[in-house]
Amino acid sequence: MFLFPSLAFLQNKKLIIYRTNGGEDLLITITMPSIEVGTVGGGTVLAAQQGVLEMLGLKGPHETRPGEHAQRLARMVVGAVMAGELSLMSALAAGHLMRAHLMHNRSLTSTPVGSRCATPGV
Numbered sequence: 322m323f324l325f326p327s328l329a330f331l332q333n334k335k336l337i338i339y340r341t342n343g344g345e346d347l348l349i350t351i352t353m354p355s356i357e358v359g360t361v362g363g364g365t366v367l368a369a370q371q372g373v374l375e376m377l378g379l380k381g382p383h384e385t386r387p388g389e390h391a392q393r394l395a396r397m398v399v400g401a402v403m404a405g406e407l408s409l410m411s412a413l414a415a416g417h418l419m420r421a422h423l424m425h426n427r428s429l430t431s432t433p434v435g436s437r438c439a440t441p442g443v
Contacts, residue, residue, distance in 0.1 A: 337406060347410075351403050358398060360390040 336352040360379045364370050374380040374390075377397070383389035412418040 335402065339410075349403055349406065351399050351406070353395075353399055353402070356395050356398060358391050358394045360394060 336350075336354075338350040340348050342348060359365060360374055361382050365374060365380075371380060374394075377394070379390040379394050381390070409418070412421075
Protein backbone atom coordinates (compact mmCIF):
# COMPACT_ATOMS: atom_id res chain seq x y z
CA MET A 322 0.00 0.00 0.00
CA PHE A 323 1.35 3.43 -0.94
CA LEU A 324 0.81 6.28 1.48
CA PHE A 325 1.75 9.89 0.93
CA PRO A 326 4.21 11.24 3.53
CA SER A 327 1.33 13.32 4.88
CA LEU A 328 -2.32 13.44 3.99
CA ALA A 329 -4.89 15.67 5.68
CA PHE A 330 -8.57 16.24 5.09
CA LEU A 331 -11.47 17.91 6.80
CA GLN A 332 -14.70 15.95 7.08
CA ASN A 333 -17.75 16.74 9.19
CA LYS A 334 -15.85 19.29 11.28
CA LYS A 335 -13.02 16.93 12.10
CA LEU A 336 -9.47 17.15 10.79
CA ILE A 337 -7.69 13.88 10.17
CA ILE A 338 -3.99 13.81 9.35
CA TYR A 339 -2.32 10.63 8.12
CA ARG A 340 1.46 10.48 7.86
CA THR A 341 4.28 7.96 8.02
CA ASN A 342 7.65 8.15 9.68
CA GLY A 343 9.85 6.81 6.91
CA GLY A 344 7.42 4.07 5.89
CA GLU A 345 7.59 2.21 9.19
CA ASP A 346 4.48 3.38 11.06
CA LEU A 347 1.21 5.09 10.29
CA LEU A 348 0.59 8.12 12.50
CA ILE A 349 -2.96 9.44 12.72
CA THR A 350 -3.99 12.73 14.29
CA ILE A 351 -7.66 13.61 14.71
CA THR A 352 -8.85 17.06 15.74
CA MET A 353 -12.53 17.66 16.51
CA PRO A 354 -12.73 21.30 17.63
CA SER A 355 -16.50 21.51 17.96
CA ILE A 356 -17.40 18.21 19.62
CA GLU A 357 -20.22 18.65 22.11
CA VAL A 358 -20.37 16.20 25.02
CA GLY A 359 -21.66 16.50 28.55
CA THR A 360 -21.74 14.56 31.78
CA VAL A 361 -24.29 16.72 33.63
CA GLY A 362 -27.73 18.03 32.70
CA GLY A 363 -29.73 17.45 29.52
CA GLY A 364 -29.98 13.83 28.42
CA THR A 365 -27.70 12.64 31.22
CA VAL A 366 -30.80 12.30 33.43
CA LEU A 367 -31.99 9.37 31.29
CA ALA A 368 -31.30 5.91 32.71
CA ALA A 369 -29.33 4.56 29.75
CA GLN A 370 -27.06 7.61 29.54
CA GLN A 371 -26.54 7.64 33.31
CA GLY A 372 -25.62 3.95 33.22
CA VAL A 373 -22.96 4.42 30.55
CA LEU A 374 -21.50 7.51 32.22
CA GLU A 375 -21.40 5.63 35.53
CA MET A 376 -19.73 2.63 33.88
CA LEU A 377 -17.07 4.96 32.44
CA GLY A 378 -16.61 6.69 35.80
CA LEU A 379 -17.74 10.01 34.33
CA LYS A 380 -21.20 10.53 35.83
CA GLY A 381 -21.74 14.03 37.16
CA PRO A 382 -19.22 16.82 37.60
CA HIS A 383 -15.62 16.18 38.63
CA GLU A 384 -15.13 16.93 42.31
CA THR A 385 -12.20 19.32 41.95
CA ARG A 386 -11.74 20.13 38.24
CA PRO A 387 -14.90 21.37 36.46
CA GLY A 388 -15.16 20.04 32.92
CA GLU A 389 -12.69 17.19 33.48
CA HIS A 390 -15.31 14.47 32.96
CA ALA A 391 -16.55 16.07 29.72
CA GLN A 392 -12.97 16.34 28.44
CA ARG A 393 -12.32 12.68 29.19
CA LEU A 394 -15.56 11.69 27.46
CA ALA A 395 -14.58 13.75 24.40
CA ARG A 396 -11.20 11.98 24.26
CA MET A 397 -12.99 8.63 24.34
CA VAL A 398 -15.24 9.68 21.45
CA VAL A 399 -12.24 10.82 19.41
CA GLY A 400 -10.51 7.51 20.19
CA ALA A 401 -13.53 5.66 18.82
CA VAL A 402 -13.45 7.85 15.69
CA MET A 403 -9.77 7.02 15.24
CA ALA A 404 -10.49 3.29 15.56
CA GLY A 405 -13.21 3.60 12.91
CA GLU A 406 -10.88 5.48 10.55
CA LEU A 407 -8.17 2.85 10.99
CA SER A 408 -10.69 0.08 10.33
CA LEU A 409 -11.92 1.87 7.20
CA MET A 410 -8.37 2.40 5.95
CA SER A 411 -7.50 -1.28 6.42
CA ALA A 412 -10.71 -2.35 4.65
CA LEU A 413 -9.88 -0.06 1.73
CA ALA A 414 -6.28 -1.29 1.54
CA ALA A 415 -7.30 -4.96 1.61
CA GLY A 416 -10.13 -4.49 -0.90
CA HIS A 417 -12.76 -5.63 1.60
CA LEU A 418 -14.84 -2.48 1.36
CA MET A 419 -15.54 -2.82 -2.35
CA ARG A 420 -16.23 -6.56 -2.04
CA ALA A 421 -18.65 -5.90 0.82
CA HIS A 422 -20.49 -3.25 -1.19
CA LEU A 423 -20.83 -5.60 -4.15
CA MET A 424 -21.84 -8.54 -1.98
CA HIS A 425 -24.46 -6.58 -0.02
CA ASN A 426 -26.48 -5.39 -3.00
CA ARG A 427 -24.47 -2.34 -4.04
CA SER A 428 -23.67 -3.65 -7.53
CA LEU A 429 -24.96 -2.23 -10.79
CA THR A 430 -26.88 -5.42 -11.58
CA SER A 431 -29.13 -4.88 -8.54
CA THR A 432 -29.50 -1.10 -8.89
CA PRO A 433 -32.56 0.14 -10.80
CA VAL A 434 -31.58 1.96 -13.99
CA GLY A 435 -33.19 5.24 -12.84
CA SER A 436 -31.08 5.21 -9.64
CA ARG A 437 -27.70 4.70 -11.27
CA CYS A 438 -25.02 7.36 -11.34
CA ALA A 439 -25.15 9.54 -14.45
CA THR A 440 -21.36 10.03 -14.47
CA PRO A 441 -19.81 8.63 -17.66
CA GLY A 442 -17.75 5.52 -17.07
CA VAL A 443 -19.34 4.76 -13.69
